[in-house]
Amino acid sequence: MEHFIDEESTWLAHNYHPLDVVIRSGHGAWVEDTEGDRYLDCLAGYSAVNFGHTNDRLVARATEQMGRLTMISRAFRNDQLGPLARELATLCEAEMVLPMNTGAEAVETAIKTARAWGYRVKGVPEDRANIIVMGSNFHGRTTTVISFSDDDDARRDFGPYTQGFRQATFGNVASVERLVDPNTVAVLTEPIQGEAGVIIPPDDFMPGLRELCSRNNVLLIADEIQSGLGRTGTTLACDLWGVKPDLMTLGKALGGGIVPVSAVVGRRDVLGVLGPGQHGSTFGGNPLSAAVAREVVQILAEGKPQANVRRLAPQMRRGLESMEGIEHFTHVGLWSGVTIPEELGTGRDLCERLAAHGVLAKDTHGSTVRLSPPLTVTSEDVEFMLTGLAAALADLG
Numbered sequence: 001m002e003h004f005i006d007e008e009s010t011w012l013a014h015n016y017h018p019l020d021v022v023i024r025s026g027h028g029a030w031v032e033d034t035e036g037d038r039y040l041d042c043l044a045g046y047s048a049v050n051f052g053h054t055n056d057r058l059v060a061r062a063t064e065q066m067g068r069l070t071m072i073s074r075a076f077r078n079d080q081l082g083p084l085a086r087e088l089a090t091l092c093e094a095e096m097v098l099p100m101n102t103g104a105e106a107v108e109t110a111i112k113t114a115r116a117w118g119y120r121v122k123g124v125p126e127d128r129a130n131i132i133v134m135g136s137n138f139h140g141r142t143t144t145v146i147s148f149s150d151d152d153d154a155r156r157d158f159g160p161y162t163q164g165f166r167q168a169t170f171g172n173v174a175s176v177e178r179l180v181d182p183n184t185v186a187v188l189t190e191p192i193q194g195e196a197g198v199i200i201p202p203d204d205f206m207p208g209l210r211e212l213c214s215r216n217n218v219l220l221i222a223d224e225i226q227s228g229l230g231r232t233g234t235t236l237a238c239d240l241w242g243v244k245p246d247l248m249t250l251g252k253a254l255g256g257g258i259v260p261v262s263a264v265v266g267r268r269d270v271l272g273v274l275g276p277g278q279h280g281s282t283f284g285g286n287p288l289s290a291a292v293a294r295e296v297v298q299i300l301a302e303g304k305p306q307a308n309v310r311r312l313a314p315q316m317r318r319g320l321e322s323m324e325g326i327e328h329f330t331h332v333g334l335w336s337g338v339t340i341p342e343e344l345g346t347g348r349d350l351c352e353r354l355a356a357h358g359v360l361a362k363d364t365h366g367s368t369v370r371l372s373p374p375l376t377v378t379s380e381d382v383e384f385m386l387t388g389l390a391a392a393l394a395d396l397g
C-alpha cells in the first residue's frame with residue numbers, strides 16, 4: 001500500500017487528503033482494497049454511486065453501447081440523446097433537458113440560462129441581473145461558482161470573482177425576500193445542503209421559496225445534484241415538499257457511477273431561450289453518457305431504489321437516535337450528517353476509526369461526517385454501518 005501513497009504524494013496535486021485505503025474493486029455497496037480487506041462504502045462517491053458499484057444493469061448497458069458508438073458530438077444527432085431527454089424530462093415532470101457532464105457545468109448552465117431569460121424575457125437591463133444564493137452552499141468548483149461560496153478554503157486566492165450574486169440564509173424565506181429586487185432573475189438553492197453536512201431546511205422553506213419566486217417572476221433553481229435521484233426516498237428531494245422548481249440541476253448519480261453525466265432540466269419557455277452557438281459542451285450528450293443515463297432513469301422510473309430507501313430509513317434513524325457519543329445528527333432517507341462532540345475528535349478522526357471497522361465515510365466540515373451508502377444496501381448493511389459507527393465512537397471516547 002505504501003508505494004501507492006508515495007506515488008500520489010509525489011506526482012499528484014495535493015487538492016485532496018484521502019484516507020489511506022487503496023481501493024481496487026467493488027460490487028454493490030462493498031469495495032475491496034489492495035490488501036484484500038472489504039469495506040462498506042458509506043460515501044458512495046458523494047452519491048455518484050447510488051445504484052452500487054459495478055451495477056450489473058448499468059455495466060451491461062455501458063458495455064453494449066461502448067461496442068456501438070461512444071462519441072459523435074452535438075454536431076450530429078445520436079440515437080440515445082433524444083430518448084434520454086424525453087425519459088429524463090418525464091421522470092422529473094419537466095419539459096426540456098440540456099445535457100452537460102459535471103455538476104459544476106450544470107450549475108454554470110443554469111446560471112447562464114437564468115441570466116439570458118432575465119434579459120430576453122423578464123426585461124432586466126443589460127448586465128444588471130442578480131441571483132440569490134444561500135449561505136454554506138456548495139455548487140461546485142468553477143471560478144463563477146466559488147465566487148458565491150462562503151467557504152474560505154474553496155474561495156481564497158482564486159479571485160477576482162464573478163459579480164451578480166447575493167447571499168441569503170439557508171432555511172429562511174424572509175432572508176431571501178429581503179434581497180429580491182426587480183433585477184433578480186433566480187433563487188439558487190440545494191433543497192438539502194449536502195457538503196454543508198446534510199442540512200435539512202424547515203418544512204416551510206422550499207414551498208415558501210416557490211411562492212416567493214412565482215409572485216416576483218423569479219426562477220427557482222434547485223440544485224439536486226447530490227440530493228436528487230433517490231437519496232431521500234423520493235426521486236427528487238423537492239418531492240418531499242411537493243415543490244416544482246423552474247430549473248433543476250442533476251449530476252452525480254445520473255452517470256450511474258460510470259461516466260460523468262449532468263443536466264439542467266426544467267421549463268421549455270426558460271431553457272428554450274438558448275439558441276445554437278450560445279452554450280454547449282464537446283462531451284455533453286454523447287451517446288455513451290446518454291445510454292448510461294437512460295438506464296439510470298429507467299431504474300428510477302421502476303422505483304425500487306426509492307422504495308428500498310424508504311424501507312431502511314427508519315432503521316437508520318432509530319440506530320442514530322439510540323447511538324451514544326453523538327452530539328447531534330440530521331437524517332433523511334439514506335443520508336445523514338453525524339456530528340460528534342469536538343472533544344472526541346474531528347470528523348477526520350472518526351472516519352479513520354470507521355475505516356478500521358470496515359466502514360468508509362467522509363467528513364464534511366469540522367466534526368461532522370456524512371453517511372450516504374448506496375441505495376442498494378440491505379438491512380444487514382445498515383446494521384453493519386451502525387455497529388461500525390458505535391465501535392468507532394467507542395474508540396474515540
Ligand SMILES: *Cc1c(COP(=O)(O)O)cnc(C)c1O
Nearest residue numbers: 102103104138139140223225226
Ligand atoms: C457535487 C455537487 C456539485 C458539483 O458537481 P461536480 O460533478 O463535482 O462538478 C454541485 N452541486 C451540488 C449540490 C453537489 O453536491
